[in-house]
Amino acid sequence: MSYNVVDVERLSRRYDQSLALDDVTLRMKPGLVYGLVGANGAGKTTLIKHLLGLLRAKQGSVRVFGLDPVVHPVQVLQRIGYLSEERDLPEWMRIDELLRYTSAFHPGWDQAYAQEMLDLFQLDSRKKVKHLSKGMRAQAGLIAAAAHRPDLLILDEPSTGLDAVVRRDILNTLVRMVADDGRTALFSSHLLDEVEQMSDSVFMIDGGRLVLQGDIDEVKQMHARIVVRFSSHSAEFDNIKGLLSAEAEPYATAGDKTWQIVCSGEVDSVCRQLTYVGGEVLQSRSANLQEIFVARASRDRHHQSIG
Amino acid sequence: MFKSPAMAMIWELWRTSRLATVWVLCGQLAWVLAIASLKYFNHKLDGEEVSPVLCGIFMMTTTITSGFSQSWRHSFESRRAGFCFHLGYARPVPTWQLVLIPMLFMSIMTAVCYWVAAVSLQALTGIQVPLIFPALLSICIVSGLACAAWTPTCNASKLVAIASFVVLLVGSLAAFHQTRGATEPLLYAIGKPEYFHLQWYEYLPWAAAPAIATAVTISGVRKQRQGEQWRLEAFASSVFTWHKRQHSSELAQTTFRSAWSAQCWYEFQRFGHRMLVFGFVAPLLPLTLVILVSLLNPSWDREPLIWLAFVAFLPIATQMIGADGALGLRAKQGAISFSVFDATRSLRNDQLIAVKLLLISACALAAWLWMATIAGLHAWLSGQGPLWGEVLGRVQESVAAKDLPSYWWLAVGLSFAFLYVASTSMMLAGSLWASLHHRIPAILTAIFMIHYLLAVWDMSHAWRLRALWVSYAWIGSGAISILAGLCIIRARQSGMLSRGYFRAIVALWLVYVVTVATWMVDLKAQPGWLLALTASSLLIPLATSATAPLALAGHRHR
Known part of the structure; x- marks a missing residue:
């Protein structure tokens, strides 16, 4: 029913x-x-x-x-x-x-x-x-x-x-x-x-907008947290589909830089795209609600500020 | 950025009081304008005998309104005792500063309120209004009330403090009046310029009073800031705490019969019992008045008139108090809103309103019967039975002359009950809407003031604007009919007015209309505009009964 x-x-x-x-x-x-x-x-x-x-x-x-x-x-x-x-x-x-x-x-x-x-x-x-x-x-x-x-x-x-x-x-x-x-x-x-x-x-x-809704487990499965390392300080994320947020790890030393990424959709696809732009995927797991929320909220604010 | 904590506090005080102060100033200026217009258009008021009375009335009302203009800060009407700026305890500000700044601010604002009104009246009418003593008196009122409200830490002490202050103030004023040696009536005497010609040392006690009040308040607040209270208060609290209550986690098994009865109980606890207390205490006023008059003038035999006046006006006073208490609105974050707890009761809007109306009417009836009983008892004990018999006999004669059937009296009773409920409903609806649409009262007041001035002018110019007033009557009757119809239709269609409630008010309204129609004997002799206005006015009680649920819905379902 x-x-x-x-x-x-x-x-x-x-x-x-x-x-x-x-x-x-x-x-x-x-x-x-x-x-x-x-x-x-x-x-x-x-x-x-x-x-x-x-x-x-x-x-x-x-x-x-x-x-x-x-x-x-x-x-x-x-x-x-x-x-x-x-x-x-x-x-x-x-x-x-x-x-x-x-x-x-x-x-x-x-x-x-x-x-x-x-x-x-x-x-x-x-x-x-x-x-x-x-x-x-x-x-x-x-x-x-x-x-x-x-x-x-x-x-x-x-x-x-x-x-x-x-x-x-x-x-x-x-x-x-x-x-x-x-x-x-x-x-x-x-x-x-x-x-x-x-x-x-x-x-x-x-x-005021409903940015996400669904079963908790499904929502968590739909999102992933990836740790990726780039050999240079600059990383190009603009063309990566499914990416919600990318945050550089603090206290990075000269040379390599590690990023924490939260993405939605196919994790493998995001990993492939990251490798394509020169990144090395170190870790990948499903994101928790806290990470999903922060990623989505910061993305929306970023979009709003640009808009 | 503020240069000092004191500046920040003054800004906070001004920011939270400016609207109330502007309202007081507007009200006082409107009052000045009313007196000035009366004096301008009615030359009889220019005489030397009338001017002091006008001045006396102005001074008395303005001094009192100025004295109470800062009552939002006294918080003497609130249920909480103690210093109302208690949030300031956490600020790095010494206690004397925490108390002195609001006290000084209130005193200055009070004096300014009085001076603006007094100077305006002087400029517009030429009446000499004293500036120093009334302003000083207003400052005494404001600081005395603040001291009485802020110093005690429990409500019982606060009540005693406020009552003591009132007694002290009235006593001091009576003593002052004695020293002036005036033989004329009070209003006339205080309106004369020489009444307030004082020597410098005569001002001293009145100037010292606010200073003493401030010192006492600082001392009391200092104790409160440290979580203590005065010994006398602590002793009184210990005397009145008879036994320590045991912890109980048992719930009573009794329940309310229905949601309706639960709501009646709730509203009675919220405001009904205050109405009853008022009704119980109210006969003390005419009783005191009657006893005082009898002592001062033993040959005066018109006491029944005082009682009759109080019996007649008591329902209106209880209605106003009840309507104010029944609203259930509160200020939150600068906005007036309906309590979420009240709004989430599973009752319809018309049921919520009906409970309020029922309680106000029942309490008013109880208070009225109590007043009538005390009046009767007083007449009996003081041997004034024959006098009452004479007054009531006259009333009976005038009624008997009309030769009306007995059932007509039932209809009159029902009509009065209906009108009472309808006017209470109008008060509720008006207050509910006024808090949603802040500009409407100001606009209506402005329109009224313009027309008041026009009417006063027209009165002294042989009604030159008669055509305007007649057209207003026609337009008004049309507007009343349309608005009343729209209100009723909207209330019914939106589901805010249930069928049962609607049927009840329509039935009572029909009784009222038939009663009025029977009473209006000679319709043909009246002009058309008056008939139209009267006929449309008959719709007002029906519409106002229907609008209160709509007004409540405006708050409950924003």
């Missing part, structure tokens, strides 16, 4: 002069964890706000569970769990009040699950939100977002404020559990190793 939880079609958004989203098209299937990566101001939160109906799609369309979230906020928001980047929770509420209040909006609220997570985080349910630390606030927000076992769990920078143990054990487990139940999770993060570890699929946004 080709049912899409999220269906975004040619979505663009402009804030005054800057383009926050530029012709973004993406689809999300049930049972998968999606990572949303991008630099600061790339458009991640803008995209998430469109999914929640907090921004109206002025150009393009957004459908969540087949519905427009602006026109059908009740039907859509009932099935979404959302943790905002700012941990926007009412300061005057106690944690137990927050959970009791949130439960009223979600028919599928699981009180036992909420209690379980509360015990896990060792939070004082009688404490007011304004007296919580940044991490505790994130934990309270996480319980409120996940305890109704939402069909779509959206976490905007969930790692911010959480310590390494909570990040690795609890967040990972929570997100994986969502996917294992046949539900969907989308989380944005700056921590690319975390995205690589937790998600099945990735959306990479840069300058």
Whole structure:
């Protein structure tokens, strides 16, 4: 069945002069964890706000569970769990009040699950939100977002404020559990190793454009990191197809110079082209998400600056 | 680049306050213009007896608005106690500088606000307005409020400090008034030029007050910067902390019956309880007034009028407070926005608005009933029953003369309820839109001011512009009808107004229209433009009830 939880079609958004989203098209299937990566101001939160109906799609369309979230906020928001980047929770509420209040909006609220997570985080349910630390606030927000076992769990920078143990054990487990139940999770993060570890699929946004999307393993297989040595300091990369970035190794001595290259597409073809222009390929392996992201983002910025 | 940290701080203060200051100056200049135009077009106001009253009114209002013009910095209305520039603790700046610079800045801006208005009035009307004492008084208000808000570290102490400051200020002003030995009414007395002819040493206490306030604030902030509080405050905190609460990780098993009831609870916690507190405290004002008047003038027997005035205006006051609290907007990164938490509730916009309207109306009704009960109790305890009987008898007589059927009263009650809800909805919609479109209030104010001046001029020139006003009435009635229709259609088509909500407001609107139509007895005797305007005005409550969800959608789905 080709049912899409999220269906975004040619979505663009402009804030005054800057383009926050530029012709973004993406689809999300049930049972998968999606990572949303991008630099600061790339458009991640803008995209998430469109999914929640907090921004109206002025150009393009957004459908969540087949519905427009602006026109059908009740039907859509009932099935979404959302943790905002700012941990926007009412300061005057106690944690137990927050959970009791949130439960009223979600028919599928699981009180036992909420209690379980509360015990896990060792939070004082009688404490007011304004007296919580940044991490505790994130934990309270996480319980409120996940305890109704939402069909779509959206976490905007969930790692911010959480310590390494909570990040690795609890967040990972929570997100994986969502996917294992046949539900969907989308989380944005700056921590690319975390995205690589937790998600099945990735959306990479840069300058408002969706520069890369796909299954994590496929994306990694599609990209390679090659170390190549040239006998002279100048190297000609302009005509090499598939090359995303080339970075000279620092502290190079006179004579030879070693370059680290990230490329997409056929690795063998890139290696052949490098050999053709006088390079000696020293090492080749699949690139990790961090390397892919840096390569693509720096390439786009380079193109923009030239343009 | 700034040459010193002080310059950087002054720049920051100016950068964050300039808009508010410009608004205060604009408001005060509009006020000056209004007084000047009244005086220019109405020569009766030139007399020696009226000028001091005008001057007195101007001084009182301008001194108070100038004193409160920097209230964004006092933060006495915010829920947080303590020094509001606490981010500055991490800066390499001594505490005295951290406090003194904002205090001086606020004092100077306050004085400037007063002087600009006073000099403008003097230039436009020739009225002699004192410059030194009112400005000094404004500075006392601003520094006293800042001291009361910044020095304590908890909200209870802050409340006590602000209340003490208000009592001290009122007491000092009363003592000052006594020393002036004026026998005339207050507004008349303070408007006379000789009232503020003081010796240099008489200025000293008023000049010393801001200095003392600044010194106290520096001392308090110094403790706060080190994470301490004054001994008295620490002692009070320890007294009021009865027992240490145990850590609890148990969740209550009770739940809300529906999302609607949860939202009602949430909104009540957010702003409803403040309305109730206001309603509970409000009768103290007429009660104090009545007791004071009775003490000063035992033969005065018009106390019921004071009570009636308060009973009549209380719903409007509660409505304004409620509408302000219900908005739920907040300033973030220089922009006014709706809380993401509120926006992600799975409720429709009309439901969110309906909860707000329901709470405001219910709290206003409770406050109104409480005020009426206190009024009745006071009448009973003070033996003023016959006096009340007389007042109510007159009302009953005038109503009985109309010979209206009993069900008409039900319709009147429903119409009033509908109008109350519709006007609250209009307040909400207006505030929501005004925060999205900042220029609209300024444009509307400018248009109003131009027409106000025109009307004042026209009044004293035998209504020469009658044709213009009549054409405005026709154009206005057409515009109201079209805009009201468009608003309702848009709200329905965009899905912001559900069928149930729409049906309810249409039913109430019909009752209102029929009630008004019954009351308007002689339509034939009225001019056409007035009929058109009245007929189109009937649409306003219907349209305003429908526009609040649309206005909310403007924030929720930007």
